[in-house]
Each structure stands twice: as C-alpha cells, then as structure tokens.
Amino acid sequence: MVQTLARREMSLEAPRTTTTAAVRTQGAIGAGISIREVVKRYGAFVAADRISLDIEPGEFITLLGPSGSGKTTLLNLLAGFQSLDGGQILVDGRPIQNVPVHRRGFGMVFQSYALFPNMTVAQNVGFPMRMARIDRETTDRRVAETLEMMRLSDHAGKLPAQMSGGQQQRVAIARAIVMRPRVVLMDEPLSALDRRLRESIQIELRELHQAIGSTILFVTHDQSEALTMSDRIAVMDAGHIVQVARPAEIYRRPQSRFVAGFVGESNLIDAQVLGRNGRVLTLRTPGGHVFEAESRHGVSADSATVLIRPERIAIHAAPAPATLPATVTSALFLGEVLRIEVVLDDGQRLLIRCPDIAGRDLPEVGTQVHVGWGAADSWVLS
Template sequence: MHGASVSLRELGKSYGPVPAVERLAIDIRPGEFLSLLGPSGSGKTTLLMMVAGFERPDTGAIWIGDRNITQVAPNRRDIGMVFQRYALFPHMTVAENVAFPLRMRGFPKTRISQSVAEALSLVQLEGLEKRLPAQLSGGQQQRVAVARALVFEPAVLLMDEPLGALDKKLREQMQIEIKRLQQSLGITVIYVTHDQEEALTMSDRIAVLRDGYLEQVGSPADLYDAPATAFVADFIGKMNFLDGICRKLGADCLEVDLGRSGTIILPQQPVASAPPLQQGQRVRLAVRPERMKLDRHDDRKISGVIEAVIFAGASHTFLIRLAGGEIIHVQTQATHGGSLPQEGDRIGFVIPDDAVHVFPQAEC
C-alpha cells in the first residue's frame, strides 16, 4: 500500500447564499496524516465530502497524484472512507462487511479471502470473522470500518470523526492504533475532528478552519508555539489572553498598558504573526499557562489573588484574578514537599519575553 499526494486548489462551496468553504488551498504530501480541525460549521466536513466526491465544489479542483478527480465518481477515486457511525451492514458478518468493497469491484473469491484476512490481521480482529456488528464492542466495530476502508488498498484514507462515539479511554487507545497503522502502511490520511488534543496527538500537520476559511496549516508544534491568529491561539491548547493598549513603542521594547491590572514591558518583536504594531493600538496578549512562572517575592511583577488551585496529577493549575478582573491560569509541575500558594494568597507571576504572542484586537 502506498500514499498519494492530494492537492486542493482554490476549493469553494456554498449552500444557497451561505458559503461553507471559501477558496481553500492545501497541498498534502504522500503518506502524510493531515487533520482538518475546527468548530462546528467551520467547513471541515464539507471539505472532506468534496474530496470523497459526495459534494461537488462550486470552484476549484481536487488532484490525487497526477489525476484531476474533481468530476470523477466517488467509487473511482481510489479513496477509502471511515465515518463516525461506521456504517456497517448489520445483517453481514465481519468478513462480509470487509469483503464488500472487493465484491463491488469484481475481485475473484480467492483474492477476496486473502485480502479480508490480511485486513483483519492489520486491525487485530482475527477470529471474529463470523460475528455480526451487534456482537462487537464499539472499538471492534470501528476496527471493522477501518479494515473495510483499507482492504482495497486505496491511495488516500478519509476519516470523518471516526472516534466520536467512543469513550475517552478507548478513544485514546484507538488514536494510537490508527496512527500506528497509518505509519506502517504509508497511506495518506485526511482526518476530520473538532478535538484539538486528538489532532495534536495524531497529525503530521493540522489545518485549522474557521467559517470556511483556512486560518493556518502547520505541524502541531508550529500551531501550538507560533499561532498565526488569535483564533488559532485560542483553539489550539489552553491560552491566557490579556487585552491592553500599546503605550510605548521604542527601538528595543514595547510597553502594553493592561489598565488596572498593570503594565507589561516586552521586546519590540515579541512572538507573533501580527503586522507591525503602532503606538496607541489596542492589542491582545496571549500566553500559555505552562510558560508563566509564579513569583512570591518580586513585587515589580503583575500580581493577583489566587481563587482556586486545581490538582491534576502531574501538575497544579492556579486560577489568579488580576486587579482588572481578568482570571489567568498558571500551570506548574506538581512537586512533593514544600508549601504551595493557597486560595486567597496574593501572588505575582513572571512571563518570559519569548512566551508572549501579540495580536491586534481587530483580529480577535
């Protein structure tokens, strides 16, 4: 099995006056695992349905390898697909479900038997060939759906929130299994999810969509460490936001007035993808909770009152209310021994210069 490149070229799709996808362009490498991530209504499922051939784009083109498949029927695109509800035939056994795509393509019986056995081995379902879907757990049904999508060795596998019906523990197990399978086969995967942790765990790259537009595409680390917009910063991982006004803009620093909460002084070129800042401009600062450091002793830093301390095994998260009313989260590694700040304590915090992202508020 081998993966093919996929090129989405200026794709657009509207339903009446409502645009679902707006002139979107992405190039996906052979064997890459790309997740389409975004909230409900962002256009990710519409985009996947256009690649599958179940929706016709209004504009643009879809290429798989060197083939323009924009007008090609779904069953001739060399694409496998796994849906959230699996879409298994309830009256067919596991083996019959997996064999279905091969029978539709007219494969000989001997080839079908061999391919079904290999596909079930890939997803570790040997011995369950004669069971009906109703006799399987949710995780087993999902594996059958994956085997059925892979059995005819497609160049591209599309997955539309395939783990949404599973409980958290099983979902995490299946994330690892699907990624292992994808890497071992070298198949190209386009994966739709609204779960940011799932996308971060499984993807080589993530395309973040919002209202039909592509906000940013990049590796999980790129999106987490260098979000291009305030929306991406907010949608990927946990983020603190502080609104202020750029009061001073010098050759080597800028000063952001946070009102009653205080002032933050930063290098002139903080971590950001925003256009150059201007004095007097309203801005939004974004900082990851784990990049902030508690500081009991340095009264020059911004401070607040601890409203809650949350223990999460490997970490503590402190919810701190600033003088202006904002609540920020500071995450620290859990330590054994020593006293922790408690609810009601006044505490300062330090923000490393390279941890701050600055966005014009017009973007937010």
C-alpha cells in the same frame, strides 16, 4: 511491510511517486492532493469560500474547526458526495470533480460505523475487495493482514452486535484500508467513543498511517486528536482555512486570535508596544508591567495581543525577579496537573496549569502568589 494488491481496480491508481518526508515507510502509496480555489454554496450561505490546500503524498492532515466551519463540506467535496460550485480538486495532478464516488478509489470512515449487521467482521472487512472482484485467495490474505493490523484477528467470526463500540470502529477502519487506497477520508470517526478508548485508537491510527502510507484527510473538532495524530493541521473558520502548519507550530505560534483561542487554552493579554529588538518585542500591560515576547511578524501598531499558554506561566509562593503579585480565584486538582486561576492587581485574569509534583500543594482561593513568564513563553499574534 504490507504488500500492495497485484491487481488494481481503482480508476485513480497510478504508479507510485516519490514521497516526501511526511511518509515514514518505503512502501508508501499515498496520493498528492491539490485543492484549488474551491467554492461550495448552499443558497446564500458559502460553506467553502475559495479554499486552496496542497496535501503531500502520504501525509496525515487534519481539518480542525468548530461546527459550521466548512471542514466536513470540504471532505464531502473531495469524496464526491457533493459537487463543486467553483474551483478544482486534483489527485496526483488529475482533476476528479467529474469522477463518480465509486471510481475515486478512496477509503472512507464515517462517524457512524456503517457496518453490515448480518455480516461477520471478516465479511465486513472483505466487502470492498469482493465488490472489486479481487480473487478469493488475495482477499482472504489481505483481510487477515488487515485484521491483524487492527488487532481484530480474534473477532473475525463475530457479528457487529457482539462487539463494543471501539471494536466496531476498528472494523470500520479496517474496511476502509483493506484495499490499500491511496487516499483515506475520515469524518470525526472517534467522536462517539469515550476518552480512554479515543486516545488509544488515536495512537493506533498514527501507527497504521506509518505502516500503510496512505494519504489521510481527517476531520475533527477535537484539538487533542488533531495535535496527536497530524503531520499538519488546517484550522478552518467560516468557510476559510485560517492557518496550516505542523501541530507544534499551530499550538505555540498561532497566527490569529481565533486559532490561539480554539486550539488549546489561552491567556490573551492586550499590551502597548514599547520597542523591538530582532524577534523580541518589549511591551507594557495596562497595569504597567513591562515584559518581553517573541514575534515572527512585523508589528507596526502601537498595541498588540500576546498569547501565553497556561503551562508557560510560573507560579511562586514568594516574590521572585520579573514576577507579578496575584490572587488565586480558583484551584482544581485534575490528577496529573493543577489548574489554577489568578487575577492580577490590574484586573487581568490568568489561567495556569502546572504539573502535580511532590511538595506542591494546591493553593487555597484568596492566597497571594506571584506569577511570571519569559520572552520565549509568550507569543505576539499577527
């Protein structure tokens, strides 16, 4: 377990508090954050519209949303790069809106690496400690520990220009965590990396979070990043947080059509409500197909929108109970999965994703198939 600094220079440092289950290490140092009715305006445009969010100590939470949704604005307000027009932000119960950026003691990782080109890797990582006037022995030890955590020990003497983009981003992350800050803010740090490298660093970030226990606020528009790394995801749209939940909850049981469409690929079916038995609704499509779907919320209307994820639809070559005839309109081989689009007799289009298994051939366009799903595979949006 990495030890915390004996000497603390950051103004927001406080004695450790008891952490929640979100933190998986006994040495967690993360701070609790409370965002209360926060407002930020740019002229007539409201970038953050009375946003409230509580972040647990040591939690990894992701702000996920499209461009212009307000996620980077909220991160900048927390960092202190922008001022509030209303509301309050508290860290461990203490308001920080009047605390200067350099006194907040947060680690920051930007989309651009922002490394000093004339400094070695070790010098870049150790820069915050030198600015805080931490003694040389402690600095050298902490830099060595952090480089080892980020798998950079063999590159300590290199200049940034001598390293790949992925290695430079690891250096930027190492610099952000070397002081073991209670809060680390990350603004789309992986967006410039290729897919394979991005996926690798996602896993490393998750392991890093479990090791140091800082509270991490991560901003991205990439749903896979959010689903892979987060304890919870806050989905944002037009300056509002529209849903906050654990990744599986966001994906499987979104609260709105926007969340269902933004997080993952979706099949959305508008259907007539025929009846309800506990959490299960009986519905009928415009084409007359009667099926069941789960619902957490009461549905008082006569109609509802039902979400069915592409991987939850079964496809059969021959008729089977509770299936519908369909015609294949597109079929793509994506390696580990097959991506198939079909159209039902009533014109409803469905996307299906199924694993590539032995004996399963990619159907040809125009092939007649049968598709079906169960109540547990579908979800009624509120």
